[in-house]
Amino acid sequence: MAYSNKVLDHYNNPRNVGSLDKKDQNVGTGMVGAPECGDVMKLQVKVDPVTGIIEEAKFKTFGCGSAIASSSLATEWLKGKTVDQALEIKNIDIVNELGLPPVKIHCSVLAEDAIKAAITDYKTKQAEKKPESVSA
Amino acid sequence: MKLPIYMDSHATTPTDPRVFETMRPYFTEIFGNAASRNHSFGWQAEEGVERARKQIADLIGATSKEIVFTSGATESNNLAIKGVAEMYAEKGNHIITAATEHKAILDTCKRLEKHGCRVTYLPVQTNGLVDLDMLRAAITDKTILISLMYANNEIGVLQPVQEIGKMARERGVLFHTDAVQAVGKVPVNVNTDNIDLLSLSGHKIYGPKGVGALYVRRRNPRVQLTAQMDGGGHERGMRSGTLNVTGIVGLGEACAIAQRDMPEESKRLSYLRDKLKNKLMTELDEVYINGTMEHRLPHNLNISFAYVEGESLLMGINDIAVSSGSACTSATLEPSYVLKALGAGDDLAHSSIRFGLSRFNTEEEVDYVGNKVVEVVQKLRELSPLYEMAKEGIDLTKVQWAAH
Numbered sequence: 001m002a003y004s005n006k007v008l009d010h011y012n013n014p015r016n017v018g019s020l021d022k023k024d025q026n027v028g029t030g031m032v033g034a035p036e037c038g039d040v041m042k043l044q045v046k047v048d049p050v051t052g053i054i055e056e057a058k059f060k061t062f063g064c065g066s067a068i069a070s071s072s073l074a075t076e077w078l079k080g081k082t083v084d085q086a087l088e089i090k091n092i093d094i095v096n097e098l099g100l101p102p103v104k105i106h107c108s109v110l111a112e113d114a115i116k117a118a119i120t121d122y123k124t125k126q127a128e129k130k131p132e133s134v135s136a
Numbered sequence: 137m138k139l140p141i142y143m144d145s146h147a148t149t150p151t152d153p154r155v156f157e158t159m160r161p162y163f164t165e166i167f168g169n170a171a172s173r174n175h176s177f178g179w180q181a182e183e184g185v186e187r188a189r190k191q192i193a194d195l196i197g198a199t200s201k202e203i204v205f206t207s208g209a210t211e212s213n214n215l216a217i218k219g220v221a222e223m224y225a226e227k228g229n230h231i232i233t234a235a236t237e238h239k240a241i242l243d244t245c246k247r248l249e250k251h252g253c254r255v256t257y258l259p260v261q262t263n264g265l266v267d268l269d270m271l272r273a274a275i276t277d278k279t280i281l282i283s284l285m286y287a288n289n290e291i292g293v294l295q296p297v298q299e300i301g302k303m304a305r306e307r308g309v310l311f312h313t314d315a316v317q318a319v320g321k322v323p324v325n326v327n328t329d330n331i332d333l334l335s336l337s338g339h340k341i342y343g344p345k346g347v348g349a350l351y352v353r354r355r356n357p358r359v360q361l362t363a364q365m366d367g368g369g370h371e372r373g374m375r376s377g378t379l380n381v382t383g384i385v386g387l388g389e390a391c392a393i394a395q396r397d398m399p400e401e402s403k404r405l406s407y408l409r410d411k412l413k414n415k416l417m418t419e420l421d422e423v424y425i426n427g428t429m430e431h432r433l434p435h436n437l438n439i440s441f442a443y444v445e446g447e448s449l450l451m452g453i454n455d456i457a458v459s460s461g462s463a464c465t466s467a468t469l470e471p472s473y474v475l476k477a478l479g480a481g482d483d484l485a486h487s488s489i490r491f492g493l494s495r496f497n498t499e500e501e502v503d504y505v506g507n508k509v510v511e512v513v514q515k516l517r518e519l520s521p522l523y524e525m526a527k528e529g530i531d532l533t534k535v536q537w538a539a540h
Contacts, residue, residue, distance in 0.1 A: 060524060061521065065447065067445075068519060
């Protein structure tokens with residue numbers, strides 16, 4: 001299968017590879033997929049609690065080149081967005097940007113799910129934090 | 137050293153230049169129809185065909201009259217299985233094969249099931265070999281055929297053909313073997329191996345594509361087949377159709393070269409294969425060989441790099457031509473059914489690479505491939521959340537995955 005230049009670029013020079021401290025209150029972690037399906041994406045965001053803006057995004061992906069590229073691109077897009085803006089990223093945007101063929105659309109869906117999972121995790125942590133601060 | 141490097145010889149091999157030179161005059165000068173009995177054009181073509189028949193027979197310990205030419209191993213497999221099922225329908229309708237066979241066997245058997253045959257698909261052990269006790273238990277008085285491959289096309293393991301053949305003979309059941317990957321690579325002898333029918337192909341042994349043969353035993357027992365192609369009654373009535381003289385001459389020469397060079401070549405290939413294996417296994421952790429190393433083709437290595445997905449690995453080593461059992465590289469989006477049959481787990485099937493060394497690979501190429509694979513696997517593991525979790529001591533089998 002021929003890959004688009006953008007997929008190749010992200011595969012060869014993946015952006016924002018790494019991990020953030022998942023115990024940090026301001027970090028949201030999303031992990032989607034399963035090893036037996038051949039795709040697992042871990043995507044993390046670190047949010048500025050005052051502005052609500054994503055200041056850092058990191059990923060690690062087990063999967064094909066298109067899955068790696070989709071998650072790498074997602075981290076690029078996430079930085080500088082608010083959590084609500086982040087939820088507006090749709091898989092079709094990733095498909096269009098990377099020129100993914102039909103058989104690779106599931107990679108972009110996985111990336112969208114990873115974003116949602118990371119933001120949900122962050123929001124859950126924030127919600128849990130509030131009652132604590134009241135009682136303290 | 138020239139890039140890209142071809143190391144996918146289980147898929148196909150280039151035609152050896154010596155084979156090509158032997159074929160060359162048969163395109164334009166010796167163009168006769170081997171079935172033309174009344175002029176020299178036909179006689180010359182027939183001479184080429186009969187020389188090839190002898191070369192093929194010699195390689196597998198058969199006689200010339202037992203060789204039937206076909207278009208390739210897929211046709212040979214179809215002819216063997218369907219031909220036996222039809223010819224021996226009065227004797228029985230049960231066929232035994234295995235889960236790791238090539239699709240040309242499995243799909244042929246599936247079709248016969250629709251026409252009233254009963255087929256047993258034996259599982260294999262984790263080493264890739266069939267369990268002989270299980271085979272023995274599967275034979276019934278309705279069994280007419282056992283079809284088990286000589287060497288597996290993905291993991292290169294060699295089935296205990298001699299024992300299988302002996303068991304079949306004792307029980308009065310015919311034994312067919314798809315020996316496409318084994319012929320010319322390891323010693324094959326239809327008599328000591330007790331084989332009744334054997335499929336082989338030109339392009340896996342440095343011969344041309346589009347030509348193959350089926351060995352059909354003529355005595356003890358005399359095997360009969362119902363032809364699957366109607367026409368001029370060529371090949372003792374078993375396979376009609378004008379002979380592909382050029383291809384047949386090439387297949388014959390390829391067999392002659394293989395027979396001559398096998399002792400030396402298999403030593404060289406197993407040395408190179410082991411060098412590659414040792415390189416990968418010393419420099420990388422969590423690397424698993426698929427299938428037994430003890431009974432294996434000398435030029436095959438099938439290996440899973442845990443926590444790295446096969447297609448992304450192929451992408452990183454794109455100047456090396458190899459295959460992966462990863463779903464992403466297959467048309468069906470399913471990981472290798474052969475590796476799944478070993479019980480390897482889908483995750484390891486997704487992470488597998490098949491190396492098939494050939495006559496033309498050099499040690500320099502093998503060293504390059506070893507270095508490159510190590511480098512790319514390390515890079516991808518840096519990217520892999522699974523590798524990170526495993527290093528943290530998390531048991532990945534106990535994680536609740538959000539399966540997609």
